[in-house]
Amino acid sequence: MTRLTRRCVVFGLAGTAIGLSAAKAGAQPVNGISADFIERFGSGILEVPPKVVRRVNAASLPANHRVLESYRAAINAMRLLPQSDARNWTRIAQVHDEHCAHRNWYTWPWHRAFLTSFERVCRQMSDDDEFRLPYWDWSANRQIPATFSQQNHNGAPNPLFHPRGAQPTDALPDTVVGPSVMSSIIGEPDFEAFMSARPSGQDSTDPKWQRVGSTQGPLESNPHNTIHPWIGGDMATFVSPLDPIFWLHHANLDRIWDRWNRIGNANTSSALWRDFRFNQFVNPGRFSPIGTPWQPRVSDLLDIEALGYFYIRRPSLIDMALIANARILPKIDWRRVLRTTSEVSGERSATTREALAIPLRGLAPIAQLTEQVLRPMAAAEGGDQKQPVTSPTVTLAGRVTAIVEAEPPANAPPPQVRVFLNCDYLSPETPAVDPHYVGSFSFFMAGHGGHSSSDESVRVALDLTRTLLALQDAGRLPKDQLVLQLQPVAIGRGQEAAPIKVRGVEIETAVS
């Protein structure tokens, strides 16, 4: 429960004094402070700068972790508060029901403010000043975090549990949160396409525009919208904050917006967006233990460290793979490409049980190669590289491509061939989301007519750049030599792929 500290009392008295003076000024007071007062002094006057603490991935937290214990304590305390208290659990859900911005460009800043306000209530109610909301990275961990599906915790009802439609074993599919969905979202360069668009016809910062619908971008329409009804129960409705998982879902969406900014995408400079003010939030524990109004403008919400939190500063492995998969590969000037050939001694075979490993000899040393190729560059329109970083569009400085020449099996169905780089634990089950994964190819129409011939060999170009980037990010780049691995997999369950023959590999390195 809340501990009444000396600081609460001091701020409480100060808040009352401010409230009284504001009321004297004749404006309509809200929780003791008038809108006029806030308008005159701005939202920042109410803030004691919070500590900056990292929001962590829920998947990394054991059930008894301090973050989860504080969250449980805060929820229990909020549920015990009377309905008249703005920090009451149900009252907070009503704020979403009655005021949430959706289907327009205020969706993500409104929810950032909502989460920040809620996080402050949690800190106060749990008496844990370090508490920051964890996030549920549903792209990497497709099931609802296990601690939210357990009805009891340490012999008592678990406040993180909530009745839901989704079962603990249900997993979000690729069509909602998979790499292709997420890479197209992260790779979207247009602000209104990423954020959802400006309300149709908006011509002022009047509060009425907060809930005027416009065109939803893909981050909102899928995955955000889809995950709500997929979880089901209250999450399918606008009282979704009654389910404790709501806050982790939205923390992850907030993280994706932050990541989108961090990779070089700028928010709009439109005053209609930046100067818009949200009027529905409370800021507890500063001037008044029960909360004073917190009415941030969108521009007050763009620096998350000023709000007291940050996300992992180094992009996660999956983020890097997504970013790399998106539009950061540079255009190539093919006249400046360096070609090297890796001999494959004789014609070597790859089978399901024995993948073929081909050392890529003749390449520049790995440290030099990655320095040349993986260096971020600002890209001008048209894809040319000019100045090192922080222009709105970023590309890498180069690309590395492998060209594999292979022959399908004779008199047998052609397999799919999965290609990896330096994967020590490679097996037919190693998934395509593995950081060592490069790509796949197959042999279209091979074997038709009842025979195969050398004419049916294929040359396949595979971009290695994004894999190098993912391995570098994971600290898994080899020190000595790159090894390309070809793993045939039968198309069709339970079968073993017939062997393929590999004739050679060429590597093309292009550096701008």
Add this chain to the structure above:
Amino acid sequence: MPERRRHLSRRAIFAAAAAILGVRPGRAEDAVATAETPAVMQIGAVPALRPMGRGRLELSLLGFAPPSVGAVSAVVRLLDGSRRAEIGRFTPYPAIPFEARSEEEAQRFQFDVTTALLASGCDNCNIEIRLEPVQAGQPVTGARMRFGTARITIS
């Protein structure tokens, strides 16, 4: 000079209008997708993309009934003859029934169709919207979506 300015602005207006291709449903019933039947909306021909150009589809949803159990996604595909390319998915939120009385009350969704246009072109395109369960294998009985307009914008 004023003559020339007027001429230029007319040209600009014409160019802007030409870049936006309004799309209408073929017949009213075609614009309704149910668990059993997809909605199909005619687009017609879309001009070729310019270098570095982009194409976007904007789709308006006028009515929605959620399935009795589970969650439903609308899978949006661009059809051109026998070729079909998925261009995106969406789910309305909250998952409660709604009926818009006009286009102003519609929920709108946009999709990047650049890759689909580059891959297949669009000489005589249709948009198909098919309802599928988010969780594979779950029925989407009772789900229904009614669409208003769709348009592709080339920039």
